[in-house]
Amino acid sequence: MSASRTARERVRAELIREITDIARRHLATEGATGLSLRAVAREMGMVSSAIYRYFPSRDDLLTALIIDGYNALGEAAEKADAACARDDYTGRWLAVCHAIRGWALAHPHEYALLYGSPVPGYRAPEDTIAPAARDTAVYGRILADANTAGRLVPPAILPEPPAIIAPDAEAIRMLIPGVSDDVITRAVTAWTGLFGMVSFELFGQFVGTIDHRAEFFEHNMTGLARLLGLPA
Amino acid sequence: MSASRTARERVRAELIREITDIARRHLATEGATGLSLRAVAREMGMVSSAIYRYFPSRDDLLTALIIDGYNALGEAAEKADAACARDDYTGRWLAVCHAIRGWALAHPHEYALLYGSPVPGYRAPEDTIAPAARDTAVYGRILADANTAGRLVPPAILPEPPAIIAPDAEAIRMLIPGVSDDVITRAVTAWTGLFGMVSFELFGQFVGTIDHRAEFFEHNMTGLARLLGLPA
């Protein structure tokens, strides 16, 4: 009986996959607000109301795309990290930076969906949290590895972090075990700096000022690596 | 004759102001995609088509709001800077950081319009470029002042910027006259780091990890000040 049941479920899963594929294509060309359930249905040769059998609302379809996006970005980061020598910590950091930037440039609308302004009226459900942490997990592992190898030596140019942020640091330490609060605040600085730079480039803030964006990015990420205390 | 002419123009200008005011209120509550010309017209007791006499399209209304937003943010930065002692360069930088973060937290949807994902199908016209540079002008002045006073001493922990970014640095030097290419790349790092942190906080990336956001922000901006070479 489960055979016939899975038969139904299989065609259902296949349809869901087809919907998300088309939706992702529309998202890539039109952007988030241009994503229309009716247009997706039209392309599938379906009537619009039929889509609602598979996605109860537009937001649910958006959620599926967001989860896919986080996973794709996380996978890109993982692959870039895996291609480096394990003890080349700076190289791993830079590889992840370039992977994230590269993915963002290749999928601007998807990146905007993940790290841009939240879609109004849309509230990210719990399901998106786990995949969202996939790239930061890669990042944390690099820093933790460098730290345990004794290769994370932050330059003493910063004041000590205030004691009040200790609980926050404790939470972040789950991703970067073994490091000091000082390293954790530096890690947040570098991480936000990375995405700040990618977002500025992608959202047009560099138009007219910075042309050699890859080189500028590379240099700045190297600088953040130094601030983190990664070896030169 | 110019009196009667300005009579018409005056009521026209007044109506435009009223439209943008209502639109800004709607934007603040509903967000950019929730901004509806018909809703604005309804609130004005106008019929929807009449709005098009004043704003040829929704994008034009959006452009007006964007320009207003850049000016409001720039003014907040200017005021924060002006309230500091001229030779307290670190204090001025921190004041501008907090002003920008404060404005962003107070006007999240407007901030998203300026620094979030670009509205799909919307192309920023030339008119937005000048107001957009208002806050960066404040920033550049602080660094230039510190530099001419000999109080900008960047710690020697970074490699030299590659020669290929020299033309970009030259363009940016218009905002921060007199500084080296090295300082310019650091300035970009700090500036993108500032907005990266504000965007992360505003767009929900810190939910569940960082709770003491003001303190975390303050500490990280202080760190970026050190990286810039501003005095302790």
Place this chain on the structure above:
DNA sequence: TATCGTCAAGAGCAGTGCTCTCGAATTCTG
């Protein structure tokens, strides 16, 4: 074979941006 759940289709509601036309008011001109 009869039943029951799943599904696509269609109509319909309320809303959107935007265009067009048509009178009325207002401004400019002779």
Place this chain on the structure above:
DNA sequence: CAGAATTCGAGAGCACTGCTCTTGACGATA
């Protein structure tokens, strides 16, 4: 000052959106 020209608000209408509800058909299950 009268007539011409311009500007403006109102209304209807087009094509589109997300979403709901009902209807009828198909296929799996007992």
